[in-house]
Amino acid sequence: xxxxxxxxxxxxxxxxxxxxxxxxxxxxxxxxxxxxxxxxxxxxxxxxxxxxxxxxxxxxxxxxxxxxxxxxxxxxxxxxxxxxxxxxxxxxxxxxxxxxxxxxxxxxxxxxxxxxxxxxxxxxxxxxxxxxxxxxxxxxxxxxxxxxxxxxxxxxxxxxxxxxxxxxxxxxxxxxxxxxxxxxxxxxxxxxxxxxxxxxxxxxxxxxxxxxxxxxxxxxxxxxxxxxxxxxxxxxxxxxxxxxxxxxxxxxxxxxxxxxxxxxxxxxxxxxxxxxxxxxxxxxxx
Amino acid sequence: xxxxxxxxxxxxxxxxxxxxxxxxxxxxxxxxxxxxxxxxxxxxxxxxxxxxxxxxxxxxxxxxxxxxxxxxxxxxxxxxxxxxxxxxxxxxxxxxxxxxxxxxxxxxxxxxxxxxxxxxxxxxxxxxxxxxxxxxxxxxxx
Numbered sequence: 001x002x003x004x005x006x007x008x009x010x011x012x013x014x015x016x017x018x019x020x021x022x023x024x025x026x027x028x029x030x031x032x033x034x035x036x037x038x039x040x041x042x043x044x045x046x047x048x049x050x051x052x053x054x055x056x057x058x059x060x061x062x063x064x065x066x067x068x069x070x071x072x073x074x075x076x077x078x079x080x081x082x083x084x085x086x087x088x089x090x091x092x093x094x095x096x097x098x099x100x101x102x103x104x105x106x107x108x109x110x111x112x113x114x115x116x117x118x119x120x121x122x123x124x125x126x127x128x129x130x131x132x133x134x135x136x137x138x139x140x141x142x143x144x145x146x147x148x149x150x151x152x153x154x155x156x157x158x159x160x161x162x163x164x165x166x167x168x169x170x171x172x173x174x175x176x177x178x179x180x181x182x183x184x185x186x187x188x189x190x191x192x193x194x195x196x197x198x199x200x201x202x203x204x205x206x207x208x209x210x211x212x213x214x215x216x217x218x219x220x221x222x223x224x225x226x227x228x229x230x231x232x233x234x235x236x237x238x239x240x241x242x243x244x245x246x247x248x249x250x251x252x253x254x255x256x257x258x259x260x261x262x263x264x265x266x267x268x269x270x271x272x273x274x275x276x277x278x279x280x281x282x283x284x285x286x
Numbered sequence: 287x288x289x290x291x292x293x294x295x296x297x298x299x300x301x302x303x304x305x306x307x308x309x310x311x312x313x314x315x316x317x318x319x320x321x322x323x324x325x326x327x328x329x330x331x332x333x334x335x336x337x338x339x340x341x342x343x344x345x346x347x348x349x350x351x352x353x354x355x356x357x358x359x360x361x362x363x364x365x366x367x368x369x370x371x372x373x374x375x376x377x378x379x380x381x382x383x384x385x386x387x388x389x390x391x392x393x394x395x396x397x398x399x400x401x402x403x404x405x406x407x408x409x410x411x412x413x414x415x416x417x418x419x420x421x422x423x424x425x426x427x428x
Contacts, residue, residue, distance in 0.1 A: 038297070041297065041298040041299060042296060042297060042298070044292070044294045044299040044302075045294040045295060045296045045297075045299070045364065046296075048292060048294055048355075048362050048364060049364055051362075052327070052353070052355050052362065052364070056327070090409075090413075093406055093409050093410075096402070096406060097406055100397070100399065100402050100403070100406075103397060103399075104399055107397075113397070116382070116386075117386075123386075123389045125402075125405075126397075127389060128401065128405065129397055129398045129399075129401045129402040129405065130397050130398045130401075131397045133386045133389070134383065134386060135379070135382035135383055135385070135386050136382060136385045136386040136389050137382055137385060138385065138389075145297065145367065146296045146297060146367045147367065147378070150375055150378040150379075151378035151379050151380070151381050151382030151383075151385075152382045154375055154376075154378055154379040154382070155379050155382050155383060158379060203325060204325070205325045205326055205327040205355075205356075206324060206325065206326045206327070207326075207327055207328070208312055208313075208314055208317075208326065208327070208328035208329075209312070209313050209314060209328055209329045213329060214327050214328065214329055214353065217329055217353060218353055218364075221296070221352075221353070221364065221366070224296065225296045228296050228297070252420075
């Protein structure tokens with residue numbers, strides 16, 4: 001029964017793995033719900049901000065902030081949002097594939113790239129394949145705060161202000177539903193003006209502390225909030241992808257256990273049969 | 287005639303409702319906003335935003351800075367989540383830069399697309415192989 005013991009040990013170890021993947025699945029499910037809540041609670045700020053920015057951009061025509069002016073593109077800055085941890089299916093892989101396809105297109109057009117990366121997985125990936133990394137943030141955890149992202153965003157905005165990059169994009173995963181996430185590329189700077197309905201009548205604000213200062217602060221905060229939202233959304237995607245991956249891992253472990261059990265039973269029966277026939281053969285010989 | 291007040295930060299909605307009057311710590315001094323105020327846009331300093339309600343009660347919210355937008359019937363306060371100052375922001379930028387430098391052993395300017403493609407293709411191939419093996423194993427034993 002040596003083979004039998006081996007199979008029993010194997011079944012035990014697969015069962016242990018299954019316990020872990022089941023636990024991870026449940027943890028991911030509850031974290032996903034929380035991340036979705038955060039996604040929702042970040043929305044009012046972005047909405048309000050978008051309205052104010054649109055008003056200012058329309059009302060105030062004599063001054064145009066650099067973040068609203070399209071200029072000739074020679075260098076492109078890209079903020080890439082990835083996860084800190086693995087075991088979340090093809091989430092990061094899909095994102096990289098989409099990003100690289102776009103990068104290559106830009107490079108064929110003669111544009112150069114500067115990267116700023118959020119998340120360990122992205123840092124590791126671009127560390128292997130190269131790329132001009134100018135800023136990075138990792139270990140943002142499950143509950144990111146805006147302050148964690150100020151540096152990564154600031155570095156891009158500084159580069160934009162200094163004329164080192166002429167356009168800034170962000171690449172992240174958008175949460176479609178818990179089964180589907182899709183990698184998306186969006187333009188951050190210059191801001192694509194949002195269309196609001198009541199722009200026909202012209203009026204302007206009173207600016208208490210100077211138009212430029214207010215605009216500068218508004219637009220910077222707006223861009224930060226957009227990045228924050230992308231990061232929160234990416235976390236929701238990470239948890240959803242992990243939940244699905246762990247569910248299929250648990251299912252596979254279950255299948256494997258069934259198969260091993262079958263092999264074990266067969267081996268046991270074979271051993272019993274052999275023993276019986278030996279006894280019977282022995283008795284006949286005597 | 288009350289005004290609608292929204293206080294929001296990037297991470298959550300702090301207050302949404304109606305009030306009789308709003309007091310906010312603008313950078314040039316505290317402002318009081320009554321209904322029908324002319325459109326105003328100003329930066330806020332750290333301090334307390336106070337709301338006076340119709341029944342005479344008051345409620346205060348601490349903001350560390352942000353932007354106040356006033357329209358005749360709506361007041362929006364876009365609050366910062368933390369103390370923001372130029373040098374603090376600069377420190378954050380430096381930190382991100384240092385993190386990038388520390389993370390990179392392979393500071394090449396250009397992306398090695400061939401390597402990237404082969405690496406990504408490898409993952410796909412692995413997954414496909416596993417699926418094929420599983421199908422075969424399932425079929426053989428079934």
